[in-house]
Amino acid sequence: MKRKTQHILRLIISSFIAFIMALLLFLLAAGSCLSVTIFNQDFVLKRLEKANYYQKSADTILDQMKSLPGGVPAEIYDGVIDADLVYKDIVNGVTAAFTGDSSYRLDLQPLKEDLMSRFTTYAAENELVISDESAESLQTLVDTCTKLYRDQVTIPFVDTFGQIRMLFFKGYTIGIVVIVLLCALLILFLLSIRRFKHRAVRYLVYSLSGAALMMSVFPIYILMERAYERIHLSPQYVYDAFVDLVSSSMSAMLVGGAILLALALALLPLIHLLKKTGGQRKRSSSSPSGSQLKS
Secondary structure: OHHHHHHHHHHHHHHHHHHHHHHHHHHHHHHHHHHHOOOOHHHHHHHHHHOOHHHHHHHHHHHHHHOOOOOOOHHHHOOOOOHHHHHHHHHHHHHHHHHOOOOOOOOOHHHHHHHHHHHHHHHHHOOOOOOHHHHHHHHHHHHHHHHHHHHHHOOOOHHHHHHHHHHHHHHHHHHHHHHHHHHHHHHHHHHHHOOOHHHHHHHHHHHHHHHHHHHHHHHHHHHHHOHHHHOOOOOHHHHHHHHHHHHHHHHHHHHHHHHHHHHHHHOHHHHHHHHHHHHHHHHHHHOOOHHHHHO
């Protein structure tokens, strides 16, 4: 009766440890996936580049400038904005948000000077007199153009997202260390309460499999439902970048789940080996030795 009670107690404790380790391994894998996807600056910028975000943004800004009222010929704006300029300012803005640099401000002065120079040069070449009223109108047009540019090169919610990223990485490193130490202690404890070590390893397989399941369920649901594709964002290149960012992040989580499952499968031969060696030791300890038989 006592042995049966101890067996049930070990079973409960082992199952609880396996469940806790599954949660810890899930947190470790999910945090690692987040750190290399949506919380990684290079990953985000590559998704923007894949969606041709910089060139399309530059084209949109030029189209909006050329459609502004003010009597300025559309060709005046040719070359004032290009993909390289948009890329530089977007990268600087994302870098500042992701590193928590609150002092960063988009420098629009060179653009203002370039636009005003183009307007005044056009007026001089066409012998147009710029009155005080015209100068004020030109300044308003310059301010409107620079506002259009600032709105386009500023990624929506990037500052708020950057703050969330900073909070995440403040606890990420220490979180990894704590999780690894806890998992190591739980594994040692599990091995200590299990006479047959293959059974302890079997619970580790349960933990890895459970963590793999938790890592896979949410991204599979998201990718199958594709609810993120029904979010209305404009212009189109912003929508394309958002969709690619979400789908790539979910795919990365699936890869993380696959790695956990592969680790679980890799432990199966070890279970078989430990079970085999454990059975041999048990038989050798229970049978008389050769010298005893001879005597």
